[in-house]
Amino acid sequence: xxxxxxxxxxxxxxxxxxxxxxxxxxxxxxxxxxxxxxxxxxxxxxxxxxxxxxxxxxxxxxxxxxxxxxxxxxxxxxxxxxxxxxxxxxxxxxxxxxxxxxxxxxxxxxxxxxxxxxxxxxxxxxxxxxxxxxxxxxxxxxxxxxxxxxxxxxxxxxxxxxxxxxxxxxxxxxxxxxxxxxxxxxxxxxxxxxxxxxxxxxxxxxxxxxxxxxxxxxxxxxxxxxxxxxxxxxxxxxxxxxxxxxxxxxxxxxxxxxxxxxxxxxxxxxxxxxxxxxxxxxxxxxxxxxxxxxxxxxxxxxxxxxxxxxxxxxxxxxxxxxxxxxxxxxxxxxxxxxxxxxxxxxxxxxxxxxxxxxxxxxxxxxxxxxxxxxxxxxxxxxxxxxxxxxxxxxxxxxxxxxxxxxxxxxxxxxxxxxxxxxxxxxxxxxxxxxxxxxxxxxxxxxxxxxxxxxxxxxxxxxxxxxxxxxxxxxxxx
Amino acid sequence: xxxxxxxxxxxxxxxxxxxxxxxxxxxxxxxxxxxxxxxxxxxxxxxxxxxxxxxxxxxxxxxxxxxxxxxxxxxxxxxxxxxxxxxxxxxxxxxxxxxxxxxxxxxxxxxxxxxxxxxxxxxxxxxxxxxxxxxxxxxxxxxxxxxxxxxxxxxxxxxxxxxxxxxxxxxxxxxxxxxxxxxxxxxxxxxxxxxxxxxxxxxxxxxxxxxxxxxxxxxxxxxxxxxxxxxxxxxxxxxxxxxxxxxxxxxxxxxxxxxxxxxxxxxxxxxxxxxxxxxxxxxxxxxxxxxxxxxxxxxxxxxxxxxxxxxxxxxxxxxxxxxxxxxxxxxxxxxxxxxxxxxxxxxxxxxxxxxxxxxxxxxxxxxxxxxxxxxxxxxxxxxxxxxxxxxxxxxxxxxxxxxxxxxxxxxxxxxxxxxxxxxxxxxxxxxxxxxxxxxxxxxxxxxxxxxxxxxxxxxxxxxxxxxxxxxxxxxxxxxxxxxxxxxxxx
Numbered sequence: 011x012x013x014x015x016x017x018x019x020x021x022x023x024x025x026x027x028x029x030x031x032x033x034x035x036x037x038x039x040x041x042x043x044x045x046x047x048x049x050x051x052x053x054x055x056x057x058x059x060x061x062x063x064x065x066x067x068x069x070x071x072x073x074x075x076x077x078x079x080x081x082x083x084x085x086x087x088x089x090x091x092x093x094x095x096x097x098x099x100x101x102x103x104x105x106x107x108x109x110x111x112x113x114x115x116x117x118x119x120x121x122x123x124x125x126x127x128x129x130x131x132x133x134x135x136x137x138x139x140x141x142x143x144x145x146x147x148x149x150x151x152x153x154x155x156x157x158x159x160x161x162x163x164x165x166x167x168x169x170x171x172x173x174x175x176x177x178x179x180x181x182x183x184x185x186x187x188x189x190x191x192x193x194x195x196x197x198x199x200x201x202x203x204x205x206x207x208x209x210x211x212x213x214x215x216x217x218x219x220x221x222x223x224x225x226x227x228x229x230x231x232x233x234x235x236x237x238x239x240x241x242x243x244x245x246x247x248x249x250x251x252x253x254x255x256x257x258x259x260x261x262x263x264x265x266x267x268x269x270x271x272x273x274x275x276x277x278x279x280x281x282x283x284x285x286x287x288x289x290x291x292x293x294x295x296x297x298x299x300x301x302x303x304x305x306x307x308x309x310x311x312x313x314x315x316x317x318x319x320x321x322x323x324x325x326x327x328x329x330x331x332x333x334x335x336x337x338x339x340x341x342x343x344x345x346x347x348x349x350x351x352x353x354x355x356x357x358x359x360x361x362x363x364x365x366x367x368x369x370x371x372x373x374x375x376x377x378x379x380x381x382x383x384x385x386x387x388x389x390x391x392x393x394x395x396x397x398x399x400x401x402x403x404x405x406x407x408x409x410x411x412x413x414x415x416x417x418x419x420x421x422x423x424x425x426x427x428x429x430x431x432x433x434x435x436x437x438x439x440x441x442x443x444x445x446x447x448x449x450x451x452x453x454x455x456x457x458x459x460x461x462x463x464x465x466x467x468x469x470x471x472x473x474x475x476x477x478x479x480x481x482x483x484x485x486x487x
Numbered sequence: 488x489x490x491x492x493x494x495x496x497x498x499x500x501x502x503x504x505x506x507x508x509x510x511x512x513x514x515x516x517x518x519x520x521x522x523x524x525x526x527x528x529x530x531x532x533x534x535x536x537x538x539x540x541x542x543x544x545x546x547x548x549x550x551x552x553x554x555x556x557x558x559x560x561x562x563x564x565x566x567x568x569x570x571x572x573x574x575x576x577x578x579x580x581x582x583x584x585x586x587x588x589x590x591x592x593x594x595x596x597x598x599x600x601x602x603x604x605x606x607x608x609x610x611x612x613x614x615x616x617x618x619x620x621x622x623x624x625x626x627x628x629x630x631x632x633x634x635x636x637x638x639x640x641x642x643x644x645x646x647x648x649x650x651x652x653x654x655x656x657x658x659x660x661x662x663x664x665x666x667x668x669x670x671x672x673x674x675x676x677x678x679x680x681x682x683x684x685x686x687x688x689x690x691x692x693x694x695x696x697x698x699x700x701x702x703x704x705x706x707x708x709x710x711x712x713x714x715x716x717x718x719x720x721x722x723x724x725x726x727x728x729x730x731x732x733x734x735x736x737x738x739x740x741x742x743x744x745x746x747x748x749x750x751x752x753x754x755x756x757x758x759x760x761x762x763x764x765x766x767x768x769x770x771x772x773x774x775x776x777x778x779x780x781x782x783x784x785x786x787x788x789x790x791x792x793x794x795x796x797x798x799x800x801x802x803x804x805x806x807x808x809x810x811x812x813x814x815x816x817x818x819x820x821x822x823x824x825x826x827x828x829x830x831x832x833x834x835x836x837x838x839x840x841x842x843x844x845x846x847x848x849x850x851x852x853x854x855x856x857x858x859x860x861x862x863x864x865x866x867x868x869x870x871x872x873x874x875x876x877x878x879x880x881x882x883x884x885x886x887x888x889x890x891x892x893x894x895x896x897x898x899x900x901x902x903x904x905x906x907x908x909x910x911x912x913x914x915x916x917x918x919x920x921x922x923x924x925x926x927x928x929x930x931x932x933x934x935x936x937x938x939x940x941x942x943x944x945x946x947x948x949x950x951x952x953x954x955x956x957x958x959x960x961x962x963x964x965x966x967x968x969x970x971x972x973x974x975x976x977x
Contacts, residue, residue: 049587049588049589052814053809053814054587054588054589054815055569055575055577055582055587055690055810056567056568056569056587056591056687056688056689056690056691057688058686058687058724059724060721060722060724061724088805090805090808092829094811094813094825097813097814098808099805099807099808099809099811278853278854280804280849280852280853280854280857281852282805282852282857282861285693285725285802286691286724286725287724287725288724288725
């Protein structure tokens with residue numbers, strides 16, 4: 011009998027507010043250690059937290075986007091534990107009453123199927139600082155710049171059944187927070203982090219014991235860590251062992267997970283409501299105001315792309331996976347045929363970006379330029395083949411499309427007389443093939459087209475070449 | 488009468504009329520502090536140079552014709568309020584060398600008024616205690632009898648004001664820490680409505696109960712000081728938007744028609760007969776001034792102490808986690824690992840009472856005990872609040888004793904924490920409810936120890952309490968009595 015994999019994800023999205031969640035310090039990354047601190051985030055005696063309302067609005071936006079219940083009354087709680095980069099000795103978080111309740115996210119799988127993943131809750135909390143072990147021999151440095159950075163912790167239901175579903179969910183979530191502009195989604199800098207709870211069970215059986223895997227800061231690591239964990243747990247279970255409930259760390263260098271601490275060593279966090287902060291009460295008017303300010307969300311955009319640009323569900327899904335890509339596409343497709351624009355963006359453009367390791371927002375070819383290229387195909391100035399060459403050139407070296415076409419004489423030949431002359435010349439030069447064609451070898455048409463295109467250096471309009479060839483070849487001598 | 492006996496109003500008049508300068512006043516009090524403090528131990532830090540400097544600035548402003556209500560008047564702060572550039576110890580070895588880079592909102596506000604800070608006042612360690620004996624810097628002695636405790640935790644504030652070292656002082660009150668020492672030292676002290684006075688920069692003991700307040704030799708001086716302290720503070724989320732008020736306005740309203748409730752629960756077992764008699768006489772005096780007296784019930788008051796000793800330690804156990812040996816606190820030199828650093832630093836830095844409360848608080852918040860202790864205590868807290876709500880539907884002010892007995896001898900209760908906790912049996916319910924309360928002198932024992940009477944009011948009735956106390960003090964002279972100290976020359 012087979013094993014069923016059960017996966018739930020906890021995602022920490024750093025909210026992109028200008029200042030920290032409980033004080034006025036900036037949240038910018040990479041500053042001199044401890045320069046973005048004040049008595050509040052240093053936990054000096056008598057310093058008190060004051061909630062950053064912008065963080066709340068971002069949490070509301072997220073809740074609305076996943077169709078979640080927004081708790082009109084939520085409570086900040088203290089999670090107590092000692093660690094040097096946690097200056098208060100407790101983290102302010104939300105425990106029993108989170109600001110965002112149950113919601114859901116629909117993910118599209120590669121085979122075109124859809125799956126709804128439940129979101130249990132999302133709550134506001136503060137990030138801890140960083141312990142720096144490398145630079146100090148026999149000592150640990152503490153950098154509290156990150157302490158107090160606002161986080162939205164998004165907890166899913168254990169609804170995923172494969173690493174592919176987990177990755178699809180995480181990608182969808184990643185796209186969503188960027189659509190909403192509540193998180194920069196930078197996984198390298200840790201602005202979007204993920205822990206995975208993985209367990210196995212026999213289909214239909216109750217949930218098995220889970221392991222929590224930490225430190226998954228890329229989609230690939232999430233996939234690999236889950237795959238490793240499935241094999242590890244399967245080995246244990248099939249050899250008659252049982253899974254220990256524990257926290258495991260994913261080591262990307264060795265591609266394995268290893269135990270960090272087990273349940274017995276787990277902290278008793280002694281949660282209780284933070285008496286320094288009033289309960290968070292959401293007024294209807296505030297929720298409504300955030301709702302009005304929401305951008306078009308990925309699912310709605312996908313539907314619209316299918317309608318407005320006549321795209322397949324798959325194409326629309328790829329193009330709306332990220333807000334930057336979707337915006338780019340819409341600028342390309344403005345005034346040209348949607349499907350042709352989609353082919354160019356998804357094919358040549360994404361291919362080139364991938365190969366160069368460049369993100370869409372840093373794309374060297376502007377959407378307007380790509381649109382012009384598509385227009386030059388549509389107005390028959392150049393052929394698709396020439397267009398690909400021009401694209402390669404402007405992607406790597408830059409340059410203006412029309413100037414390149416003119417200076418290199420790439421303009422498509424559409425003059426009937428000129429094409430006819432070339433066609434006649436080829437027919438005259440290849441009597442054997444002409445005879446073959448006329449004897450019924452239809453496939454030889456391709457040979458003639460190739461010869462004419464070659465003679466025209468690829469510039470002859472292929473449709474015209476085709477038509478003229480057929481006309482001349484089928485006409486008896 | 489000497490300067491050290493003057494009320495704030497008299498001092499202000501003297502400064503305005505140039506009878507004396509702020510510098511002369513400051514010097515005179517500093518001299519008295521130097522003479523009397525070695526025995527009383529009320530001050531842990533005397534900021535002589537800074538005091539003279541701000542007195543000189545006050546004189547310059549007075550010379551320019553400025554007439555701020557508190558300009559040039561002396562004050563000292565309980566050492567729980569952070570003061571930029573001056574050590575803030577909170578009575579603990581843990582913060583022995585701590586100098587805050589900022590001042591508490593209260594300190595800032597009073598400095599902005601032009602008040603002259605003479606120094607920082609001794610207190611029970613982290614405000615945990617009712618006798619001032621838990622201070623790392625040694626006990627404060629009661630000016631009325633130096634063998635006796637001054638009460639706590641604002642014992643340094645009460646003793647300094649009673650001894651005339653300073654006319655007014657700040658205090659904080661989590662379960663009675665302003666009112667109990669005020670009663671034991673024969674002065675007037677008000678714990679305002681929760682949210683009146685900013686807690687920013689005031690080192691937290693139990694955040695939902697802590698409230699800063701004023702301690703002085705009269706209700707009028709308390710009103711003057713509190714008017715400058717109370718204000719909404721955007722840096723404190725629990726600060727009330729309507730916190731600010733002029734408490735002098737309405738101070739003279741007559742007591743005609745005032746409805747006074749006397750809770751039966753405050754006059755039961757454990758109440759010293761001399762205290763009972765003096766408080767009864769105080770109530771009679773209010774009746775004579777036009778108040779109507781009626782008996783009321785606060786049925787859940789007997790649960791207040793046990794409720795408090797779950798909730799306050801729970802919050803404290805978390806609030807005191809920041810004192811971890813990592814940053815600005817005492818750090819053990821014996822530690823060999825991270826866990827050891829925490830354990831040793833905290834063991835060495837905290838005194839026995841603080842450690843006891845951290846242990847209790849950690850226990851009641853632990854998995855498996857939270858519901859039985861913390862949650863249950865919160866439920867009882869609601870009942871206690873409800874008691875007051877019902878009572879204030881019928882009466883304007885509740886009156887009773889502040890403490891069950893007068894000042895007790897140093898060391899008398901150190902071996903028995905529960906006996907010590909019962910010193911706050913009448914004051915604690917007020918903090919659990921968040922309502923304002925005030926203690927004022929209403930008599931003396933035969934052995935010459937002061938007795939305090941407590942007035943409790945509904946939310947934001949701070950002005951009414953000050954009004955009642957002021958009118959009472961217009962018709963009585965208990966608050967004018969002064970301890971006999973061997974420093975007549977000062």
